[in-house]
Amino acid sequence: MRSSSLGVLVFLSLSAMTVTARANAVSDLLTQYQAAGAGPFAAKGGSELWGQSRPANDGKTRSCASCHTADLRAQGKHVVTGKAIDPLAPSVNPKGLTEGRQIEKWLGRNCKWTLGRDCTPQEKGDLLSFIRTQ
Amino acid sequence: MKNTLIALLIAGGAGLFTLALWAEDREAEESGEHLGGPSRAETGSGPRGAAAAPAKGYLADPAHALYKRECGSCHVAYPPTLLPAASWERMMATLANHFGDNAELDVATARKIDDYLDRNSAGRAPGAYSKRTWRATRGRPPLLRITETDYFRGQHHEIPAKMVTGNPDVKSFSRCEACHRRADRGVLNEHEVRIPDYGRFND
Numbered sequence: 001m002r003s004s005s006l007g008v009l010v011f012l013s014l015s016a017m018t019v020t021a022r023a024n025a026v027s028d029l030l031t032q033y034q035a036a037g038a039g040p041f042a043a044k045g046g047s048e049l050w051g052q053s054r055p056a057n058d059g060k061t062r063s064c065a066s067c068h069t070a071d072l073r074a075q076g077k078h079v080v081t082g083k084a085i086d087p088l089a090p091s092v093n094p095k096g097l098t099e100g101r102q103i104e105k106w107l108g109r110n111c112k113w114t115l116g117r118d119c120t121p122q123e124k125g126d127l128l129s130f131i132r133t134q
Numbered sequence: 135m136k137n138t139l140i141a142l143l144i145a146g147g148a149g150l151f152t153l154a155l156w157a158e159d160r161e162a163e164e165s166g167e168h169l170g171g172p173s174r175a176e177t178g179s180g181p182r183g184a185a186a187a188p189a190k191g192y193l194a195d196p197a198h199a200l201y202k203r204e205c206g207s208c209h210v211a212y213p214p215t216l217l218p219a220a221s222w223e224r225m226m227a228t229l230a231n232h233f234g235d236n237a238e239l240d241v242a243t244a245r246k247i248d249d250y251l252d253r254n255s256a257g258r259a260p261g262a263y264s265k266r267t268w269r270a271t272r273g274r275p276p277l278l279r280i281t282e283t284d285y286f287r288g289q290h291h292e293i294p295a296k297m298v299t300g301n302p303d304v305k306s307f308s309r310c311e312a313c314h315r316r317a318d319r320g321v322l323n324e325h326e327v328r329i330p331d332y333g334r335f336n337d
Contacts (some may be wrong), residue, residue: 080234082305083208105240113236 021098022090026128028100033121041122046130049123054115062114072134089134097132191215192259193320197250204243206318208235210311212280213320214254215264220276222251228278281307289324293335303330 030041053063060066060079067085068076073092076085087093097103107127111119119127192198192214202211214222226248229237239247252258257268270285271277280286290307298304303312310317313329327335 078235083235109236109238112230112238 015094018094018098022096022132025098025100025103026132029103029128030125033125036121038121038125041125041129043126043130043133045123045126046128049119049127050130052115056116064110064114066114072131088131090132091134097128103128191261191320192250192254195250195254197246200243201247201250202318204239204247208237210309210317212310213317213322214251215256215259215261215320216267216280216286217255217283218257218268218271218276219252219255221271221278222248222255224276225278226251233278279308293329297329297332297335301329301331 030039033039033041050064053061053066056062058080062079066079068074068088072089073087075087077083078085086096088096090096107119107124111117111123195201201214205211217225225232226244229239229244238244256264256271258264267283267285270288271283277283281290286307298307298313305312310322313327313335314322315328316326324335329335
C-alpha cells in the first residue's frame with residue numbers, strides 16, 4: 001500500500017516535471033523569437049502553416065501532414081523513408097516539446113524539407129503555439 | 135612444365151591468401167572483437183555472469199554517446215567501423231538530403247561527430263574487423279550505403295528476400311538490429327542472428 005502510494009507520488013511528480021519542462025522549453029523559445037522581432041504568436045497561424053503544401057522536386061506535394069498525418073495525436077510515418085514518427089501532440093506524447101535544442105533542430109530540418117526554406121521566427125512561434133495545444 | 139609450375143605458384147599464393155584471411159577471421163571471432171563490442175567472456179556466458187560489459191573500441195570513444203543520441207535516435211547507431219572515412223565524410227556533407235530526409239546538425243555537433251566517425255572508421259580503427267571492412271571498400275568510390283559494400287554483400291547474399299525485404303518484421307537490410315539484436319553494441323556475429331519469424335539462420 002505504502003509503496004504503491006509512493007509510486008503514484010513519483011509518477012505524479014515526474015508528470016509535473018515534464019509539464020514544467022515543456023512550459024519552460026517552449027516559453028524560452030518564444031522569448032527568443034520575440035527577441036528576434038517576432039510575435040505575438042497565434043495557434044491559428046501555426047495551424048494554417050501546418051496545412052500549407054508546396055510541390056517538392058520529387059513531383060509530389062509536401063506538407064507537415066505528409067509525414068505527421070492531419071491528426072497530431074496520431075502516429076506518423078515518413079513519406080519517403082517510412083520511418084515511424086511519434087505523435088507530436090503533448091496530450092498523447094508527454095516527451096514532446098520538452099527540450100529546446102531538439103525542438104529547434106527539428107524545426108530547422110523539417111521547415112527545409114517541407115517548405116524548402118527556413119521558417120521565420122514568427123512561423124516557428126505560431127507552430128509551437130499550435131502544437132502545444134494539441 | 136614451366137606453365138604447370140606457374141599455375142601451382144598462383145594456386146599456392148591464392149591458398150595462402152585465403153588462409154591468412156581465415157586466420158584473421160578466427161582471431162577476430164576468438165578475441166570477441168566484434169567491431170569494438172564487448173568480448174564473449176564479458177557478455178554473460180563466462181564465469182563472471184551478467185556483469186555489465188566494459189565498452190571497447192568505438193563504444194568507449196568519448197563522443198559515442200553524442201553519436202548515439204544524434205544519429206541513433208532515427209536508426210540504429212551503425213558501427214562506424216563498417217564504412218571508410220571517405221564514406222563518412224560524404225555522409226556528413228550530404229545531411230541535408232540523408233536518404234530522402236533532412237538530418238542536418240548544428241556546426242559544433244556535426245564537427246564532433248565528424249571526428250568520431252573518422253577515427254573509428256574502417257581502416258582507421260584498430261583491429262581485424264576494421265582491416266577487413268577497409269579492404270572490402272578500398273579503391274572504390276565512397277559508398278553511402280553499408281548494404282552496398284562487397285563486405286556486406288558477401289555476408290548476406292545467401293539470405294532469401296522473403297526473410298528480410300518481404301518480412302514485415304524486418305523490411306530492410308538497413309535495419310541491422312532486427313536480426314542482430316545487439317547491433318547497437320557492435321555485435322554482428324552470425325551466432326547471435328535471430329531473424330524475426332524465422333529464428334536462427336544456418337548457411
